[in-house]
Amino acid sequence: MALREILILPDKRLRNIAEPVKKLDAGIRKLIEDMFETMYDAPGIGLAAIQIGITKRVVTLDLAKKEEPKNPHVFINPEIIWSSEERSTYEEGCLSIPETYEEVERPARVKLKYLDAEGAEREIDAEGLLSTALQHEIDHLNGILFIDHLSRLKRDRIIKKFAKAAKRAGPVASTHARPSDSQH
Ligand code: K1U
Ligand code: ZN
Numbered sequence: 664m665a666l667r668e669i670l671i672l673p674d675k676r677l678r679n680i681a682e683p684v685k686k687l688d689a690g691i692r693k694l695i696e697d698m699f700e701t702m703y704d705a706p707g708i709g710l711a712a713i714q715i716g717i718t719k720r721v722v723t724l725d726l727a728k729k730e731e732p733k734n735p736h737v738f739i740n741p742e743i744i745w746s747s748e749e750r751s752t753y754e755e756g757c758l759s760i761p762e763t764y765e766e767v768e769r770p771a772r773v774k775l776k777y778l779d780a781e782g783a784e785r786e787i788d789a790e791g792l793l794s795t796a797l798q799h800e801i802d803h804l805n806g807i808l809f810i811d812h813l814s815r816l817k818r819d820r821i822i823k824k825f826a827k828a829a830k831r832a833g834p835v836a837s838t839h840a841r842p843s844d845s846q847h
Pocket of ligand 2: 799
């Protein structure tokens with residue numbers, strides 16, 4: 664297993680669109696292992712391969728609380744096949760936009776089809792945090808960030824803040840830059 668670097672806004676690679684996985688081979692299994700290691704280390708409750716610069720439609724998720732046993736899930740080639748008219752709001756965060764939390768409105772419930780870690784076709788009905796997190800991760804696979812669901816004013820403020828932090832950190836360090844790094 665290996666820890667991978669998580670891309671941070673304004674890294675352009677976060678805007679790439681991921682390709683479907685054609686074959687669940689050793690390379691994809693290694694990618695999944697690395698994604699779990701990276702997600703737990705961050706720590707985060709989800710991760711899309713795009714966030715570590717890999718343009719494959721792979722998502723890892725674990726919504727277990729700190730005191731609960733781990734509950735890892737993999738979603739390969741996930742597709743939303745139904746979403747509710749009803750909408751709900753959740754305060755979202757993103758490992759690629761550290762220390763930034765904003766309320767995002769999305770469909771309250773979704774139905775998904777995907778392949779599991781063994782390559783078996785599965786469907787899942789999601790609501791609550793599971794629904795929010797899955798929609799957030801599928802957005803990543805399509806080059807969409809949660810800030811794209813905010814008002815233009817809020818979104819532009821966040822982008823500006825991270826662009827400034829990246830500029831201050833310089834060309835090499837900029838890939839790890841967080842706005843809080845420059846508050847001294
Ligand atoms: O995709 C990502 O960037 C991961 C993101 C997932 C997510 C969180 C909240 C709403 C929608 C999607 C995160 O994991 S941010 C970190 C986070 O939420 C968290 C971290 C540690 C403990 C509990 C939550
Ligand atoms: Zn995210």
